[in-house]
Structures are given as structure tokens and as C-alpha cells.
Amino acid sequence: MTDLRYPIGKFHFDGPLTDEQKRESLDNIAKAPAELRAAVKGLSNKQFDTSYRPDGWTVRQVVHHVPDSHLNAYTRFKLALTEEEPTIKPYAEDRWARLADTASTPIETSLTLLDSLHDRWVRLLRSLKADDWERTFRHPELGLVSLEKNLSLYAWHGRHHVAHITSLRQRNNW
Numbered sequence: 001m002t003d004l005r006y007p008i009g010k011f012h013f014d015g016p017l018t019d020e021q022k023r024e025s026l027d028n029i030a031k032a033p034a035e036l037r038a039a040v041k042g043l044s045n046k047q048f049d050t051s052y053r054p055d056g057w058t059v060r061q062v063v064h065h066v067p068d069s070h071l072n073a074y075t076r077f078k079l080a081l082t083e084e085e086p087t088i089k090p091y092a093e094d095r096w097a098r099l100a101d102t103a104s105t106p107i108e109t110s111l112t113l114l115d116s117l118h119d120r121w122v123r124l125l126r127s128l129k130a131d132d133w134e135r136t137f138r139h140p141e142l143g144l145v146s147l148e149k150n151l152s153l154y155a156w157h158g159r160h161h162v163a164h165i166t167s168l169r170q171r172n173n174w
Contacts, residue, residue, distance in 0.1 A: 004053035007163035011156045013149050022133070022148070025155035030122045032158030033114040036066060039165040040107060047174060048107065052164040059168065061097040062161050063107050067114045068096050073154045074121045080137040080147055081128075087138040125151065 017025065040048070040063060048060040057065065072091060079086040096102070133148040168174075 007167045028155035035162045039162045052168045064102045064110045080135045
């Protein structure tokens, strides 16, 4: 049986990335907003309030989580590009998912936010030179993280959460 927590498998980084792998990761980040939008198209409120797995987040929480997470990633990229090995602040994503705005904000708001965020983020990513990818930030729990590894992580992250929704839809014949 497939682990419903990781429908595309757990993240792993086999760096350094080739130029082709960087392009593929960038393309995955660029298309993530459209893929998330397509994954939730036509869902009802009841379906948005369905957990993608037992004891897991609802589809609504997943949709609002993606821009929360990607905003943090975008900020980490900018910090690493403008400071020497900055220490970033992690956030309690499980607590963020339970805040009132997650329940009360229309899904379209987060989808639009993700569209705009990725427009800016992809422009930034496409401007990076070879040595920029080696820049790092310090994560208090994960240690030193290169921008190249973070690129790979967030290319995976968008696909990971889209797969939560699409696999739920498939299992439930939605």
C-alpha cells in the first residue's frame, strides 16, 4: 500500500544538480500554481473539508498551506541572496493550518496569492547565476541548506501537495 502521507515519495536530494535538473525543478515550481488550481477545480465545500488521509489535513488546509510554505521559501531565497549565511526562522506549519484564516479565507484567495508569488519567485530563480545556487541559509533544525537543495525541495513540495489532492480525488472517484 502507498503511504498516503507521501504519494510521490519522500523528498531526497541527490545534489549537486545538473543544469537540466535545475531547469526541471524551476519548471515544476513555475507550473505548481496551475497544477494546484486544476487539482481543486470543481470541488464542493464538503470535499474541501475532507482530509486527504486519516488524521491528515483537509484539502482546504492543504490549499492554504502551499502559499504559506512557499512564501517562507521565497523569503529564505531572498535572505540567502542578500546576507551571508542567514539563520532563518522556521514556522509551526501545523499550527498555521489551524488558524482562523485557513477556515474563513476563500480558496481562490490562496490560489491567486500562489499565482502572484510564483510569478515573482520564478523571475528571481531564473535570474540566478551558477554561484548563486551555492549560497546558503542556516535552518535551526536542518543545518546549512543551499539554495540548490531548497530549489529541489520546493519543486518536490508543490507536486507532493497536488498529489495529496489528486490521489484523494482518484480514491473517492471525484
